[in-house]
Amino acid sequence: MARVRPTATVSDWLLSVAEVLPLPHRAVPPYTLGEAVAELGDYAQVVDASEWNRDRPTRKNRRSLQIEIQAQSGAIGGRLGALVAHLLDDLRDDANQEAVVTATTKFGEVWHSDIAVTDAFGDLSAAAKMGTTSAALRRLAAIVTSQVGPSARGPFSVLTYAADALVNTEDQLASESVGPLPGPLTEERRFEMAREILVAPPVGQVVVWTVYSRALLWGMREVIGPMTFLRADWALPNAFEHKWHDFPEREELRELRENVHWLDDLHSEALEQGNRLTLVRVDLGERQVAGAADEARRRIEAIVSIAVEAGGVSWQNAGATAVLLDGKARISSGGITVRQTRTADDDSYGIGGTGKILSTVADEFADVLAKGPMPEQLVEALTSLREARMTDHRDVSFYGARRVTPRVATALEDHAMELFASALKVPASELATALQRREALRQADGRIAAQLMAPLDEVWSRGPNAGRDQLERKISSYSRDGIRLVSVAKAVALQDEIRALPMSELKRADFEDALAICTLPDRERQLLDETWRETGLLRARHRRVRNAVNHGLPLNEVTLNSIRNYAESTSKIALDIALTWFKNGESGAALIQREEKAWTERIDRISSGLSCVDEDARNNEES
Secondary structure (H helix, E strand, O other): OOOOOOOOOOOHHHHHHHHHOOOOOOOOOOOOHHHHHHHHHHHHHHOOHHHOOOOHHHHHHHHHHHHHHHHHHOOOOHHHHHHHHHHHHHHHOOOOHHHHHHHHHHHHHHHOOHHHHHHHHHHHHHHHHHOOOHHHHHHHHHHHHHHHHHHHOOOOOHHHHHHHHHHOOHHHHHHHOOOOOOOOOOHHHHHHHHHHHHHOOOEEEEEEEEEEEOOOOOOOEEEEOOEEEEEHHHHHHHHHOOOOOOOOOHHHHHHHOOOOOHHHHHHHHHOOOOOOEEEEEEEEEEEEOOOHHHHHHHHHHHHHHHHHHOOOOOOEEEEEEEEEEOOEEEEEOOOOOOOOEOOHHHHHHHHHHHHHHHHHHHHHHHHHHHHOOOOHHHHHHHHHHHHHHHHOOHHHHHHOOOOOOHHHHHHHHHHHHHHHHHHHOOOHHHHHHHHHHHHHHHHHHHHHHHHHHHHHOOHHHOOOOHHHHHHHHHHEEEOOOOOEEEOHHHHHHOHHHHHOOOOOHHHHHHHHHHHHHHHOHHHHHHHHHHHHHHHHHHHHHHHHHHHHHHHOOOOOHHHHHHOHHHHHHHHHHHHHHHHHHHHHOOOHHHHHHHHHHHHHHHHHHHHOOOOHHHHHHHHHHHO
């Protein structure tokens, strides 16, 4: 869901666009046609000319990228498609390496142009007016996200501001703008305001201030190019309390204090004995505000890495950031986190969860472990996956464990998958296909459940409704692990009662689409075909990412992050298969065949004309 909460009486299509336009919380930027073309261009620029048409792996990689570009082309709307059609024609014949570089560069310029953003936003709005599912609208919204780039990310995203323009009241919009709104707030005017926000992100002189803990300078102030490092226990007292020592950044800090409230907290923490805090100012020059904080941290971490490599200690990001545009605070984080390591009592939930999981492990594996230890390959794979999970883990959040980058996590997962295939004695390609089968089914079932529950979710935005709460309890429940379980049969049986609930047209479209999938075998087959194609693209892109990581090829952050969910999900499935092999002693080939059987049995059921609701009824009769 978007951050936007509708506060004005507006049309359903405006509400639909506002709901799907902003990136959901913690979502990674989408991989679209723009990223696929850019990936091809980056690859063409680094491959040796002698290998472009002769080297077999290079030709295979080019073929994979051409398939990706063709598939992603099908996701763009009609207006944008007409604009870039001739540019895509120039990319189809990729035998000429220099021509590929030229064509991809030109495509990138057009892709991020104002006219392309306007066309993509028009495609999204036109689809919303016609009425469709949230999945279809989010595919079109992803195009806009790709085009505006870093401006799409963060709490002050242009996507969020554009969504506000579509649904907020006139008073709210007037309070956020400079002066009164021009003209009446018609649908056309709302659309134009949103478009102007998307094509005109703020640009100016950008400076980023951020804080690191466990960070001590040799002196009080250190300047390294555009970066200035200041000891917080020296700089802040001199800026806020007395004038013993002057320094160039002093007045900027004093002015910044009025709007950046974490500076006072930092001032107090800096004077606490034992805290080692360093303020860092990074002058990024003339640029957009969007993405400035990430860019500043990237530059700082590169410098700190030199010190760590030479024997120093890693600094820890304290979570406090302020971004200035032309000398004025534009973005500020909520607070500062100084102490990364907490006591055991602070995380009783996590520690208790560990104990519970170990109890389950004891029940599952006590007998087989009594006969002998785990094979070395399985032990190595487990430790590799444990390290890979440190991109975002309780050990990182609560106990100061070293955070692993997505690039390193991908390499570790790749290593673990090779070990799993070796232990199971199956070809790596067969294991990858089995994992794709399971993932495609998981995504299909997840979409069905989410769309069936769409009219019952996000109650906070519509107020209490006793009937809605009662239906939700009838249709869904939660496992002991907190996973929501949705009964397809009950949702279909109660469809008329659900339809009677107040809901947006977008949620209604999602619900009706899910009902069709559950009751019409042909529609369910379409969904399975769709998830199989999508996971196939992810699998091929995952392979390209692994090759880039292992061979030092260019790898865009968006491309890398776009495969992280797939990489993590399939590695978990592979671990589950490997642990089953270890516990039960079944052959790896038999376990892989079981994964294939789950897919073929579902396809056979659909081919026989049985819907998933029919299947549930038959299973109930047999039991």
